[in-house]
Amino acid sequence: MPELPEVEAVCRSLVDHVTGRRVVRVDIRRADIVTGDAGETALLRGRRIHSIRRHGKQIALLTGDAADAPCLCVHLGMTGSLCRRLDPPDATHCHITWRLDDGSWLVFRDPRRFGGIWTFPSPSDLAAARWSLLGDDALSVTPARLYRQLQRTRRAIKTALLDQNLLAGLGNIYVDELLFRCGIHPLTPANAVSRDQARRIVPRMRTLLRQAIAAGGSTTSDFVNADGHAGVFQTRHRVYGRAGLPCRRCGAPLETIRLAGRTTVFCTTCQRATASPTVRKSKGPASGSFLRLI
């Protein structure tokens, strides 16, 4: 499931191949995965790809910075991939294919269709409609800004960090990994995180994400970068996918709970709850188990 490191790995493996290339043809097999104008022109036919950008988990293919330079935003969702191919795509679920002027193909494939493509007349439209709504990118957020965002909600910190409008880039894997590395219980109210904790979270998050990018991301089922290569960071996960297994720090069996609809794995010994004046009254199994830990 592509999160920031996987999306960054896609961008890095793609940039040298597509930058400066002209789109000579667009094959649209499923127009319904496109939001906005789903015509070939809006999908960059005849245009030269000027640059690739990333914000959080989203990729932008730009044809320039001008107000008349159309662009695409690609979101990979759970199972999406953006791959460069030297042969025509023959796999199933290849929804959109761009033929480039060097004879290669760029293929958007997404079996589960949780991802999609958004078309915009210009980069400023993309910014206005999508990227300005997102939180800071997880690789560039400052401790002060993260602290301010966390202060605005008393949701569990895991839920808050998954919220792309609060912070862009983290998904289920890296939130669990980050909270373990910071020793923070996933049910800690976001607004109970102190300035000092925010100052510690940010560098740990950068290190985690940079290590994951260097490893090509995590491949737990089917993630591949634009060259078709899997990542290897999953071998260094400390909690994600390890429910019931011994904690790599203290040996205690890792716990699993369901939070914000996501499987959440953590160590009850190494990840402490942070006391807070704004903890809600105990109601339901989630907050109940949280209160027991204080």
Added chain:
DNA sequence: CACCACCCCTGGACGC
């Protein structure tokens, strides 16, 4: 306003 449940969708794991 904040938050949660639900839904979208398919492939893979698993049990019989």
Added chain:
DNA sequence: TGCGTCCAGGGGTGGT
């Protein structure tokens, strides 16, 4: 071998 069931979850939406 084959079929049914369950599970994975990012993000949008509608309900509380």
